[in-house]
Amino acid sequence: MKIGFEAKRAYHNNTGLGNYARGIIMGMHQYFPQHELFTFNPKPNKSLANFPININEVNPTGIYKLFPSLWRSKFQISTIKKLKLDVYHGLSHELPLGIEKLKTKKIVTIHDLIFEHYPAQYKNNDVLIYRKKFKHACRVADSIIAISEATKKDLVDVYGIPSGKIHVGSNVINEKFYRLYNAHDINEVKTKFGLQKPYFISVGSLIERKNVLLVCEAFAQLKQDIDLVIIGKGGEYANKVKKYVQENNLTERVHFLEDNFEAAMIQKYLPSLYQGAISLLYPSLIEGFGLPVIEAMAAGCPVITSNQSSLLEAGGEAALSINPSSKEEIIKAMQTIIEDEEKRNNCIQKGRHQAKKFTLQQSSKFVEEIYKL
Numbered sequence: 001m002k003i004g005f006e007a008k009r010a011y012h013n014n015t016g017l018g019n020y021a022r023g024i025i026m027g028m029h030q031y032f033p034q035h036e037l038f039t040f041n042p043k044p045n046k047s048l049a050n051f052p053i054n055i056n057e058v059n060p061t062g063i064y065k066l067f068p069s070l071w072r073s074k075f076q077i078s079t080i081k082k083l084k085l086d087v088y089h090g091l092s093h094e095l096p097l098g099i100e101k102l103k104t105k106k107i108v109t110i111h112d113l114i115f116e117h118y119p120a121q122y123k124n125n126d127v128l129i130y131r132k133k134f135k136h137a138c139r140v141a142d143s144i145i146a147i148s149e150a151t152k153k154d155l156v157d158v159y160g161i162p163s164g165k166i167h168v169g170s171n172v173i174n175e176k177f178y179r180l181y182n183a184h185d186i187n188e189v190k191t192k193f194g195l196q197k198p199y200f201i202s203v204g205s206l207i208e209r210k211n212v213l214l215v216c217e218a219f220a221q222l223k224q225d226i227d228l229v230i231i232g233k234g235g236e237y238a239n240k241v242k243k244y245v246q247e248n249n250l251t252e253r254v255h256f257l258e259d260n261f262e263a264a265m266i267q268k269y270l271p272s273l274y275q276g277a278i279s280l281l282y283p284s285l286i287e288g289f290g291l292p293v294i295e296a297m298a299a300g301c302p303v304i305t306s307n308q309s310s311l312l313e314a315g316g317e318a319a320l321s322i323n324p325s326s327k328e329e330i331i332k333a334m335q336t337i338i339e340d341e342e343k344r345n346n347c348i349q350k351g352r353h354q355a356k357k358f359t360l361q362q363s364s365k366f367v368e369e370i371y372k373l
Contacts, residue, residue: 001086001371003028004058004104007039008072009092011049014263015205016291017111020147021091022049023172024109027364029055035368038083040076042068058083073097080104087371090141094133100140107370108137109145109170112288112310113154114209121208135159143370147171147289148310167370171289172363173355177271177298189272193257199227200334201277201301203270203292206234206241209285211306211324213241218330219281220248224338228254228281229273231266274299279337279344282306283324290314294358297351302344304333318350 010021029037029052037055044059051057058079060071074097080088081102088099090108099106113134119127138144138159144166146152152168155161181189190196200219204210212230219228228250230241245254257266266273274280280296282305293314296303305311307321315321320336322329337344 002036002038002083003371004038004040004080004083004085004088006072006088006090006092006094006096007041007049008043010039011041012043014267016289017092019174019291020109020111020172023174023360023363024089024091024170024367025049025051025055027172027360028368031361031364032368038085040072040079042072077102089367089371090137093130093137095137095140097136105143105371106141107143107145108141109147110134110138110151110155110288111147112151112286113158114286114288116154116158117286118209141165143167143373145170145367145370148313150310150313151288167366169366170363170370171291171294171358172360173291173294173298173358175360177274177295178355178359179271180300181272181275186272186276189269190276192269193229193255193261193273195227195229195255195276197225197227197253198278199229199255199276200279200281201229201231201273201296202281203231203295204282204284206230206232206238208237211283211285213237213244214324214327215281215283215330216241216244216248216250216254218327218334219254220250221327221331222334222338226253226278226338229277230254230256231258231270231273233258233263270295271299274301277301279304279320279334279347281330281334282311283322283330284311285309285324287311287314293319294355298355298358300348300352302337302347303351304330304337316350316354318347318354320347 009017038058040058060068064071077098085104087105095108115122115127115130138161146166146168149168152166156163274296279302284306286309290311293303293305303319305315305319306324320333322333
């Protein structure tokens with residue numbers, strides 16, 4: 001088959017959506033080399049991807065070099081038609097306008113409908129644009145991939161999409177997270193980032209629904225000599241979190257890694273940072289999936305996470321699930337992980353088993369089966 005991918009985030013996004021896109025593309029390349037792959041990248045001058053040369057990158061030409069967003073949303077159709085693609089996969093919520101007129105099989109991955117649940121956390125225009133794009137993609141797609149049962153339920157309940165059109169699965173964990181490091185290597189990474197004490201770790205954008213401020217409030221009540229590592233960037237909410245840390249004399253104990261280190265360097269050593277941590281703290285209010293939960297589990301890091309939305313699916317029986325709005329429950333879970341070694345080891349063992357459900361090979365097999373429907 002000739003398969004095309006809407007790959008903007010694969011080339012330009014270093015967080016969850018980008019990781020997913022890169023994983024799907026590389027998985028298809030690695031495990032199904034008989035297919036010819038094309039990645040549609042609207043801005044070729046910048047890239048986070050390092051794809052093999054036999055993955056064909058497609059860029060806007062002529063006047064559309066000046067209007068990459070317009071090319072991405074509509075005018076790449078002529079190229080899709082010219083290439084006679086068998087499949088076109090929108091890896092993050094979108095399919096170009098007019099693709100419904102082509103014979104090419106159309107697949108779209110929907111990660112979440114969070115903007116429908118928390119519209120106040122988005123700009124009004126963004127909500128309207130997202131809604132229009134998501135609905136269009138779901139309407140014209142031959143098949144929809146939802147990355148969790150929670151997202152599938154939202155698509156059925158909120159947008160009225162027939163459940164038979166939606167297939168749940170395919171989230172991808174980078175294989176680097178499954179590699180186990182020895183104590184010497186982990187200690188070297190800790191030293192590299194200036195981490196001298198045991199620490200909890202929080203990974204994800206510093207936005208309101210990630211609930212990092214409540215994490216800091218719970219952490220402030222710990223009496224043990226333990227630090228907190230926060231990986232993620234943000235705007236107004238991030239400033240709010242940092243203000244709390246400063247006002248409560250936590251600046252020596254709370255480390256915002258991205259304030260002092262390049263994101264690429266942090267991503268390179270993230271598996272070791274997980275493995276060196278006491279536990280991941282991830283009490284998000286809502287997620288499409290919650291990729292850091294599985295990344296941490298793959299790396300052998302215990303997980304404290306929310307008992308809501310898709311996080312119950314991601315964590316399964318391996319995580320300590322808590323009410324994300326309860327500071328007391330977060331504190332109790334942290335104390336359990338610190339004090340109960342048997343419980344912590346049990347979380348590690350179950351977590352590694354849970355993470356095996358999301359290997360690159362399994363995810364790629366699932367996606368290829370959708371392409372062949």
